[in-house]
Amino acid sequence: MNPSSRIRGLSRGVVVVTIVALGATLLRTAQLKTLPPSKLIPAMGSRTSTSTELAARGRILDRRGRILATSVVGYRLFADPATIWKRGNDKIREGLKSDPQASFSSDPFADAAASLSTVLGKPAADIEGILRIRADDRYVVLDGDLSELELDGVKGLDIDGIGIESKLVREYPQGSVAASVIGKVGFEQKGLSGAELSFNSKLLAKNGKLTFLRDVQRNVLHIDDGNFVPADDGTDVRLSIDxxxxxxxxxxxxxxxxxxxxxxxxxxxxxxxxxxxxxxxxxxxxxxxxxxxxxxxxxxxxxxxxxxxxxxxxxxxxxxxxxxxxxxxxxxxxxxxxxxxxxxxxxxxxxxxxxxxxxxxxxxxxxxxxxxxxxxxxxxxxxxxxxxxxxxxxxxxxxxxxxxxxxxxxxxxxxxxxxxxxxxxxxxxxxxxxxxxxxxxxxxxxxxxxxxxxxxxxxxxxxxxxxxxxxxxxxxxxxxxxxxxxxxxxxxxxxxxxxxxxxxxxxxxxxxxxxxxxxxxxxxxxxxxxxxxxxxxxxxxxxxxxxxxxxxxxxxxxxxxxxxxxxxxxxxxxxxxxxxxxxxxxxxxxxxxQIPSRRAAILSSGQDLPADAKDRVAAALIFTDSAGEDLAAESSPDAPGISGMAVVAKSLPAHPKSRSASATHAPTGTPRSSTAKTSGSKPTGFKASNKQQSH
The missing domain is CATH 3.40.710.10 (DD-peptidase/beta-lactamase superfamily)
Structure with a gap:
């Protein structure tokens, strides 16, 4: 074999070895990214990240399925004051390097507040004050309920240290109708009053969670199937209210x-x-x-x-x-x-x-x-x-x-x-x-x-x-x-x-x-x-x-x-x-x-009248028919000693379990009276009063 052939063979061998080595390296790198050894994962824990999947709280419906309370996606504006200050100063220094004669603001908080003020409609001084007071914090909520217009405006500002996160907002489509019955939720969508509180365990949702590893560039390194918990929406509650x-x-x-x-x-x-x-x-x-x-x-x-x-x-x-x-x-x-x-x-x-x-x-x-x-x-x-x-x-x-x-x-x-x-x-x-x-x-x-x-x-x-x-x-x-x-x-x-x-x-x-x-x-x-x-x-x-x-x-x-x-x-x-x-x-x-009385005649002869007007006419004729009767017969007896409700009573014990009956059928056959009895403590009594009562 001549020297040139030997050199070419050696070169090909080097290339093959190099390719194999590179391939092995790439495969190992891929393995470390996708399936790192379990012993290595704890060492990488400092770069573990968690992503939350929002779960919706159950809806509250009326008896016919109309929505009384529901959860919709909303947006929260937050700030990282430390990042705002650091990145803002970095930009100022970079700007001065490229143009020493240029004029730059020396206050990143004031700059960020001025920009946000134009979008949120809040005084810049108020926003700046929050950033300064919470300067060492890494998470400060600036607005808990961004509108769609405000959301777009904030995205266009591109301020380092300002973030937007999704959240669920409880809405009540019927407004104030049945407000005290429906109730209200508080922090983290937990019931505070009314049906929201009574049925909180049923309505409550459990957010999903995904845990994964990132590298220093924040690229995803590894996702373990066992670290995924799916979101679990709450269950709807149907009220008897119409x-x-x-x-x-x-x-x-x-x-x-x-x-x-x-x-x-x-x-x-x-x-x-x-x-x-x-x-x-x-x-x-x-x-x-x-x-x-x-x-x-x-x-x-x-x-x-x-x-x-x-x-x-x-x-x-x-x-x-x-x-x-x-x-x-x-x-x-x-x-x-x-x-x-x-x-x-x-x-x-x-x-x-x-x-x-x-x-x-x-x-x-x-x-x-x-x-x-x-x-x-x-x-x-x-x-x-x-x-x-x-x-x-x-x-x-x-x-x-x-x-x-x-x-x-x-x-x-x-x-x-x-x-x-x-x-x-x-x-x-x-x-x-x-x-x-x-x-x-x-x-x-x-x-x-x-x-x-x-x-x-x-x-x-x-x-x-x-x-x-x-x-x-x-x-x-x-x-x-x-x-x-x-x-x-x-x-x-x-x-x-x-x-x-x-x-x-x-x-x-x-x-x-x-x-x-x-x-x-x-x-x-x-x-x-x-x-x-x-x-x-x-x-x-x-x-x-x-x-x-x-x-x-x-x-x-x-x-x-x-x-x-x-x-x-x-x-x-x-x-x-x-x-x-x-x-x-x-x-x-x-x-x-079909009432055989003068009221039926009023209805048939006054079809062009509004319902309330017909009722008023009917009432007038009824009173005419009943002239002389005393409508105040429910007035007061002379009842000295009848007491007021000033003493709060202790509760009677609950009634024993009742028998189940159809919701739509009355009992048939011989009427039966309840034989259930109660026992235990009784409520405290009233204190005597010498005031008169009417009833």
Whole structure:
């Protein structure tokens, strides 16, 4: 072999060896980047990075699937002051090197603040001040909620040390509608109030996470499959609230609160068949004299943060409590609807222990049905005297769910106020018979009233709809509490309240309603003495419709109305209930009743009139037909010793588990009364007062 051939062979060998060596090096480099040895990874930990994948909090929907709360992508502007200062000074030095004669700013913070000010619309001095105060920090939020326009503007500035990160923002598409029911979220999308808090564990999302390694140039070196945790979105919650019915209720209640210059108002619309809360409204107003009504500091920060008084604040119902006493007295045989009750013809009724009970109008002996229709305090007191303490405590108070939680599932619910058996007296017995010396919440009232609508069964209230695997709403739990025939008798008597008694202003031109009015004096709060204000009231009205197959129950409470504008429940709360029932049933597609009365003629002859105008005409004719009847029959008895609700009660124990029943079927066969009993601690009693009450 000649020397030249040997040289060429050697050269080729060197090339091959070099190529193999380079290939091995490249392969090893690739291996180190993609699959580094486990022993090497800890040594590279200083360059570990984590990427977060945002997970969306579950939506809150109304009963028909309308969105009440949802999460959308938003943007947060943050700064790294140390980087701003360092990179800014670096640029100044580089600029001076290239052009020593040029003029440069010597303050990177001032430069960054001036640029950001033009985009954010904030004073440059404020931004600069934040950067200087937090100069040593590496993460400072400058704006937590960038608009799309601001986002584009910041991107165009290209300032070193300024960053943008995505975040999830909670939005409420219905605005303030049902704000106190829906609630609000706080930091990290966690519930603070309302349904957002009640169902936080279900709504809560878990962000995903990807952990990987970077080199010094911040290139990705390695991704381990085991270091990826996928995002887990929260679960949607479907409420029982119907946003349309909620809007109807809010609008009508707000009108009444303004009209009667009241301190506030509450309204609950309830499905007596399923226990669904269809609407729940709580309004408060501010006025110096309303401190007893409006003490809710959180509400001033945000309406969604305020307590929901439909669940938290008991009120003394007055005459709206009488149907429960009337039903029990009828059921246990004290009176039948046609029994004659010896109410006085003139002057107050004197109880066996000397208490004087007054009626606004004296009728003399009347049928037991008339006692409820005319809301006669004397007749109810007579029934209370003939009833045992145990019957009043258990068959009236406990059986209908008063004095214990409804377990609706909303934070802050209270049990109401019930005098303890140890403190129960003859005064208590006759007071409770008239709806005094007892505090109830609006949700307790609509639940109990539903037993008159539902063949004697009382549904478990619910604010969220449980959905089965097939997507269908599960039936509610119902408890049989009273006989179906007595429930119907009570309902019939309450229809008379609207056609003959204290609820005539609430009479509907469309549907057969049944209900009861109530008015009670406002109890004095702690620190203002015992008893009641003499000229301040709580007016309320509760009703259901249609009579034959009730689809809705509505309770309206007007807190502290201006007495010069009206304060009786039938007059100021009754029309609100009527309007909400009329609009709600029409929205639900319930066909109006064929009422054989002058109201039907009004409707047929006034088709060109607005609905509210037709109602006003109907009401005027009804009053003409009923001239001479006293609408103030619910006014005050002389009841010295009736106590105020100054003592907060301890809660009664929860009711034992109830049997499950279909949400849409009333019980058949022989009516059954609830045999469930409660035991344990009882609420503390009321302290005696010498103030008079009206109801």
């Amino acid at each position: 946003v349309v019915l909620q809007d109807i209720a809010e609008r009508r209640l707000a009108e009444a609160v303004r009209e009667y210059n009241a301190g506030g108002g509450r309204l609950v619309a309830f499905d007596p068949q399923t226990g669904d809360v269809l609407a729940m409204v709580d309004i408060l107003r501010s006025r110096a004299g309303w401190k007893e009504i409006t003490s809710d500091p959180s509400r001033k920060i945000d309406p969604a943060l305020g307590r929901n008084r439909c669940l938290t604040d008991p009120f003394e119902p007055g005459s709206t409590f009488k149907p429960f006493v009337w039903e029990t007295a009828t059921e246990i045989g004290i009176f039948s609807p046609k029994s004659i009750v010896p109410t006085p013809s003139a002057g107050p009724y004197r109880t066996s222990f000397g208490r004087a009970i007054r009626d606004v109008k004296y009728y003399g002996p009347v049928p037991w049905r008339t006692v409820l229709v005319k809301s006669l305090n004397s007749g109810m007191a007579i029934a209370g005297e003939r009833m045992s303490f145990e019957d009043m405590q258990h068959k009236v108070v406990e059986r209908f769910g008063f004095g214990r939680l409804t377990n609706l599932g909303v934070p802050g619910e209270t049990t109401g106020i019930v005098t303890t058996p140890a403190a129960w007296s003859k005064y208590t017995q006759t007071s409770v018979a008239m709806g005094h010396e007892i505090g109830v919440t609006p949700v307790q009232m609509v639940r109990a009233f539903s037993s008159f609508c539902n063949g004697g069964w009382m549904p478990q209230p619910r604010i969220a709809l449980p959905v089965g695997p097939d997507g269908r709403v599960l039936p509610t739990v119902q408890t049989p509490v009273i006989p179906a025939n007595i429930a119907l008798e009570t309902r019939s008597a309450m229809e008379g309240v609207l056609t003959e008694g204290t609820g005539r202003k609430a009479q509907s031109a469309l549907y057969r309603m049944f209900g009861k009015s109530g008015t009670a004096q406002l109890p004095k709060p702690a620190g203002q003495g015992k008893g009641y204000f003499e000229d301040r009231y709580v007016a309320n009205f509760i009703a259901g419709a249609p009579f034959e197959n009730p689809r809705i129950v509505v309770l309206c409470v007007i807190d502290d109305p201006d007495k010069n504008k009206g304060h009786f429940g039938g007059s100021i709360a009754g029309p609100v209930v009527r309007d909400v029932i009329d609009e709600s049933l029409q929205y639900l597609g319930v066909k109006p009743d």
